[in-house]
Amino acid sequence: MPFYKPSELTFQNQRFSAILYGAPGTGKTTLACSAPKPLLIDLDRGIQRIKAQHRPTCLIEKTFEELLKDLESEEMKEFETIIIDTGGALITLLQDYVMRKDPINRTKSGTISQKGYGAVKLEFQCLTNRLKTVLNKNIIYVFHTVEEKNKDGVAVQRLLCEGSSKNIVWQPCDFGGYVFMNGDQRMIGFTPTDEYFAKGCYGINGVRKIPALGVNDKNDYITKLFEEANANIAKDNEFFAAERETYEKAMEQGKAMIAAWKTPDEFTKAKDELKKLPHALTSFVELCAICKQTIAELGFQWDSAKHAYVAPKPIAKDEPKDEPKRAEGKPFEEVDGAQENTTAKKGKEAAKRAIDKMIAEAEESGEKAE
Helix, strand or coil: CCCCCHHHCCCCCCCCEEEEEECCCCCHHHHHCCCCCEEEEECCCCHHHCCHHHCCEEECCCCHHHHHHHHCCHHHHHCCEEEEECHHHHHHHHHHHHHHHCHHHECCCCCECHHHHHHHHHHHHHHHHHHHHHCCCEEEEEEEEEEEECCCCCEEEEECCCCCHHHHCCCCCCEEEEEEEECCEEEEECCCCCCECCECECCECCEEEECCCCCCCCCCHHHHHHHHHHHHHHHHHHHHHHHHHHHHHHHHHHHHHHHHCCCHHHHHCHHHHHHCCCCCCCHHHHHHHHHHHHHHHHCCEEECCCCEEECCCCCCCCCCCCCCCCCCCCCCHHHHCCCCCHHHHHHHHHHHHHHHHHHHHHHHHHHHHC
């Protein structure tokens, strides 16, 4: 698996997953259909409530298997956003699906078991991930709300769906917007409050007005929201653009310098020479690591007395090799943070004390026996 540095991550043309929820009649489905190139999967049989001029292409599914089959069809290629209306109806389909798939997911009375709820959670997450990452689609779940009381007795708005599912549907989603009316004005909140839960990301947060739709108005609110999020992502990329350029130049120049150095004296001065380069991100640390590896390959050794690297001394055939010693004051020692393992050192000392004690006890026993 490749490792990515911050400068290598761009997230351009991101696909998003979102939850839109609110009370009946607040226009949640119409709002969801304002996403780019939408396909409405109408599990709640509510498409007739959308004004004709704003109705998208739709699918009406009876089982989860039908849904999975249709998602793999050729026709899916023309759509950018999949809308599930409602998420609660999807949870019901998933419960039926997992109970038919494996008897362990249902109780003797025919209701879903605890293991079944776990299976529903897994299927929901797999569906979201497949739509977003494999099929490269935006996905929007539309939910109704139910009013509940929190531990302080304050009324809060929660997703209307069965069991613990309401707690897991938020996890894979980038945005969660609560749609409500403020007088005659439709609003959507992306920041959680005491009254409702919400979720913001990529600079999309706070409470926003939803413009009223006239007969000839284009329904594109969510499309513009996604464009705003991608624009914010692009701004983050610009932050790293100059850093990335400096990093790449430093790495190119530094590698050329290291390749040109051949003598111990040059490598003794290497750290100071590398510091003179204009660095960004992790360029200095990476070049020091390359330099240290090159020194090891050339066989140069650190002479603590001279505070310099020296060429290795030729060893005579019968001459015993010196035990390796910790080199003091090596120029790259502080860069890679190489330190003696304190825990291991203490363990060795404890083991030595234990052995010494055993020898002393054995000698004492021998003296007594005599």
